[in-house]
Structure formats: C-alpha cells, structure tokens
Amino acid sequence: MGEPVEITLLSGFSEISAKEWDACACPEAATGRAVDPFTTYRFLLALERSGSVGADSGWVSRPLVAHRAGQMIAAAPLYVKQHSQGEYIFDHGWADAYERAGGRYYPKLQCAVPFTPVTGRRLLTLPGHEAEGRAALLEAIRKITEESGLSSAHITFCTKDESDAAARMGFLPRVTQQYHWHNRGYATFDEFLATLTSRKRKALRRERAQAQGFGGTIHALTGDQITPAHWDAFWAFYQDTGARKWGHPYLTRAFFDALHDMRDDVLLVLAKRGDTPVAGALNLIGRETLFGRYWGCLEDHPHLHFELCYHQAIDWAIAHGLSRVEAGAQGEHKLARGYLPVAIHSAHWLRDPAFQRAVAGYLENERAAVGAEITALTRYGPYHHTPEAET
Template sequence: MGAHRYRLALALAQAPTMSTPLPTTLRILRSLTDIPRATWDALVDAQATPFLEWTFLTAMEESGCAVPARGWHPRHLTLWRGSRLVAAAPAYLKDDSDGEFVFDSPWATAAERAGLPYYPKLVLAVPFTPATGRRVLVAPGEDRAAREAELYAAAQEFARAERLSGIHVLFPTEEELPALVAQGFAVRLGVQYHWRNQGYRTLEDFLARFHAKRRNQLRRELRAPTEHGIEVRTLRGDALADADADTVYGLYATTVDKYPWGQRFLTPEFFARMLARFRHRCEWVEARREGRLVAGAFNFTGANVLYGRYWGCFEEHPFLHFNVCLYHPISEGITSGLERFEPGAGGEHKLTRGFEPRLTYSAHLLLHPGMDRAVRGFLAHERAAVEGSLPQWRAETGFKEGD
C-alpha cells in the first residue's frame, strides 16, 4: 500500500537558509513494507530491542497478527529531511486495547459512559510485546531531543486531524520520558520482574544469594526434570532448523487456550517467519522426555539481553515451567555473561526465583480535556500504590539481607 502522507509545519519548518537544515516532513505509512529494510534498520540501536527491527515488525503485519481485521491499523510515523529518514516510530490506530499489556479498558468504559468515544486511539508500540525499548528511533548524528519533540508534536497534530481520542506510548525507555512529559503526556508506572547478572561465575554463585530455606527449594526444583527423565536444551542459529514452526505455534496455543481470556494473537505464519528470517535473534528452549517433545519456550535475544516470550507444554511435569522458562536460561546466561533476562509481563512467582521488580513506563495524552484530567488523577493514585509496593516486592525475593 502507498504511504499516507501528511506534511506538517513542525518546529523547524521555516524556510531554510545556508545555516539552517532542511525542514522535516512527516509521512505516515500504512505498511512498513513501504520503506526499505536497510532504511528503517539504520535507525535501530542497542536501546531499541530486536522488536523494533524491520523484519520483526513486518512479520507482525504480513503474518496476519497486527492487521486491521484484528484491530491493528498500521500508521507508522516517519520524519524525513528530503529523501533521508531521520526519525521513526511504529504506530497503530487501535479499535480496542487487546495485545497492549498496558490495561486501559476501564478508561474506555468510563469514556463510553460519559458519551465520549475512546476508540480509535493511536498507540506507539510493538504489538503483543511488553518489552521496554525505544519508541522513537532517531538517525545517527541527529539531535535526538529535537527529533523526538517533532515526532510527538506531529503525532498530536495527526491525532487531532483524525479526531482520535488520544495517544498512548507503551513501554518507552526511562530516558524518553522527559521528552514525553514536555509534550504534555502523563506517565504511568508498571512493574515487571527481571533477572540481572551480578557478576555470577556459576549457577551456585546465584543460588548463594538466597537464604538457606529458599535455596534448598530452588535446588529441589532444579533437580525435577532430571528426576523425571527430561532433558532441557537451547537451540540457536542454524540449530533452529530443527525447530518446526507448527509445533512452536502448537505449544504457544496450549498456554493461551488454558485461560478464558486467552487469545491467539500470533499465527503459525509468524513463527515460520521468525525461524526463517529472524533466526539470529531467536532461541528455542525445548524439553524432551525419551526423545518426545513435552514443552518449550520461544525467546528472543538483544544486546546482551534475553527476552522470554512464548511458553507451552504438551505434558504437565513438576516444576518444568520454571526450568524451561527461568532456570535454564539463567544458567546459560551466567555461562555466556548475559547482562539481563526479561521474562515478560506478570508472574509474581518470579519474585521468589531471583527476579527483581523493575519499573516499566507508558505515557498517555487524552485529547478531551475532561477525560485527560480524569486519567491523570487515576495515574497519580496508581503511582503512589506502585511505588509503595516496591519495598514489599523486593523483600519477597528471598535474597539474604543486604543483597
């Protein structure tokens, strides 16, 4: 599909002089395939995460995941100076709040009761991916703060022109928050549980951080696969040729289908594309018993960071989930010198297994003044509750005092 173009008068859109750079122009793309992969990926740095790469985002669109029929209408924001791409953000019009992992459905309900439309809205996000990373990509050599300000201002102008209810920036980095606040966005806090490498040389070094009772519990859980004749291993790179996309999808489906609210956001084609075109960023942790696949987890790798994503099992075995999704990646991460392991959203069981609470962020700007005031009031109370709970969550890790 062709690019849907908007030319806006941004901060630098005055007539250029010999010392003034050309003005930037906003183009809104209805598909990321409207732009060459090399052009987009030239903006991706280590803070962006692999989920901002062109191959991942186009797979979401072309495999039938983030598509209009499922409530995702691509409207990627790109800033150009002449023919040069200088900044970009993956963005979508949303018909609902599914697959965002920043839960604003109560806001939508309150708006509807007040007779105010909440959908469609504009989200700057990676679909179905609650991982912190840059939401605005900026070309090397550009003034990051200036380009971020221009892009957020352009997003607001686009949202007002399209009569959208608001703009939502999901899982930005902490470093991006000042630019968002300066543009009038309200910041929302969330919490995830991450493992950080404290210079461990062995898995025993990691276990030594726990008090004796918790340490013994973890050792029992670590022994469980071997005691049940289960072997756990990780496939990477060319070894992923042994992984079957339909099988990976089948395991993913076993998890989401267990819950009344579970939805199969991803498709078999998505996993096929990842294994065929994004293999260098993928890891497949599989558990086998007598050669038979019983469970697995499909993960992604970034700059010395592991992102846990999709788990599933064909057979239930004691503590198998913890081993496949947590302990095995930690053990291998210690060996490889991994800096951080982010196993995804939710799961307070992670607290007692070496994962510590870390703040995540989102930013919200509602264009109706009354709705915006109400949301800001809610966020103030929610922030106090989150910040007040952090010490308790940290205490639940089971680490020795002082660790």
C-alpha cells in the same frame, strides 16, 4: 535556519526500506547483535506480512517517519487500535469510564511493538538527531490524534527518558512493573544461588531437581540448531497456552515461519520425552538481554514451566555474558526465583481535556502505589542483601 522536519504517516512497513528503518531502530546492529530485536525492521515486517497485525487483528500498521533534507532522522512503530488487546499496559478501565460518560474510546493510536511487553525505545532516532527527532515524533503523534478524531495516543513500554520527554509535551507518564533478573557478574548458576537466603536456595535446588526429573531431556537451541520441525512443535504449545489464557492466540503460524529466518536471535528451550517435544519456552536474544516471550506444553509436570522459562534462561544468560533476563509481563511468582520488580514506563495523551485531567489524577496515585510496591517487594525478595530497587 535549517531544513524543516517532514512527517509522513505510512500505510505499512513495506513502504519503507530496512536500511532506513534500522538506521534509527538499531544502528548498533551494524557491528553486532541489535540491543532490541523487537523494533528491528524484520521483526515488525514479519508481524505485518504474517497477518498477525492488520485490520482483522485490530492492529492497523501506520509507521510514522520523519525526514530532514531527504534523510530519515526518526521513526515510530505506530498502530491504529480497535481494542486494547495485546498491549499489557491496561487501559480497559479508562475505555469503560469514557464510554459510560458518552465518549468513544476506540479507535485509538498506539505506539508499541504488538503483543510484546518489553521495554525499549519507541521514538527511534538516527544518532545525532535524538532531541529533534523525538520532539518531531511526539508532536506528530499528538497532532494525528487530534486531527483524526481519535480518543487518545499511547506510547507503551518506552524508556524513562522517552516518558520524561513526552511528559514535557503534555503526555501523562504512567509507571507499572515487571520482574527482571540481573546478572551481577555470576560465573555459574550456583554462584547466583549463593546470593539467596538459605531457605530460598534450597527451595530452588529442589524445584530444579524435580523439574529436570520429569522423565525426559531439556535442550537449549539457537541458530541452525532450530529446525522447521521445532516450530511445528512450538506452534502446538503456543495454541494450547493461548486457548487456556485468552481464547485466541495473537500470532499466526506464518509468523513462526518468519521467525525461523531470525533463528540466530532466538533461544528455544525444549523439554523432550524421547524424540517428542512436550513443552517449550521461546526467548529472543538482544545484545545485553534475554527476552522471555512464550511458553507452552502438551504435558503437565511439576515446576517444568519454572525450569524452562526462568532457570534455563538464567543459565543461558550467565553462560553467554548477558546482563539480564526479562521474563515477560506480570507474575509475582518470579520474585522467589530471583527476578526483582522494576518500573515500566509509558506515556498517554487523551484528546478530551476533562478526561485527561481525570486520568492524570488516577496516574499520580498509581505511580505512588507502584513505587511503594516495588520498594517493598525488593526488600522482601530472596536475596541475602536487598538490592537497590530498579526505577
């Protein structure tokens, strides 16, 4: 019988080394870019050190790690949550129902990347330890929830394999949807447009022409092309969007300073009038995917949001051989621009058995509805030939 797996719940990412964490989170980064920049040690630590997560934000870092014979074999980005903000897999209705029935929904346990609606591994395992590491983390998450008297545990934006593994251990699988663009070997943006129906193709050409004629210039910047002054400009954009959408931006100014140290993994698309940035879109670059994250502007121009966030992202992905663009949460308007619906997976465990049964019934119906919607939206998408729905 081998050495037992030892589970430790840490008080923050500073209690572990980047080498140990990244060996589980992104072992492929030893030979190039990480597949998922959001679960890297430096990204998660930046959220913590910048004050974007912490007691004041309602996200308390409690990284979970598993060791065998002194070697870390698995880890999970775990947080104690005092609310359901910044998650994008919405459970506000569950919270309301549970509390109306006399329960206490918060605090709860969240396995996620804060403020980041991007699918990726959440149960991070050292290569060769996938099965045992994943099982150890899932068992620990459920046990911590039970012993701490928390209402529930939620693993959000995980992979389908992780959701399936969690379901085998009593978690409830949930399916929601996003819109992603897939590169089917296009050499140019025009080649991509050629796959659309004539009406959609003409509409997008008009849209791009109008956006690009806003009276300034558009610049796609990465690496050392990005300067501290660009972050000053983007901070103004971010605050404006946050104030209009949810009232209080999640990220602090210090986080963007930390992001400057990761600028090789950043694509910043700026619209400038003369030397003054007036709008911008922030993307992070993975090994295979461009991840659209934030947008903001100080001037309103027709279709400029679509140009900077969606069309420029496709242009850049084609030019750099990336396989897809993930453009963030929600947004059926993305469908007309070539972004198709895909299934997004999460897993949930509720400590109260009666509540678990009630939510299980709801999720069964929701999964069927989401699956039907993905099929229908894909069928009525902008392409000549309907691609296969992504599940």
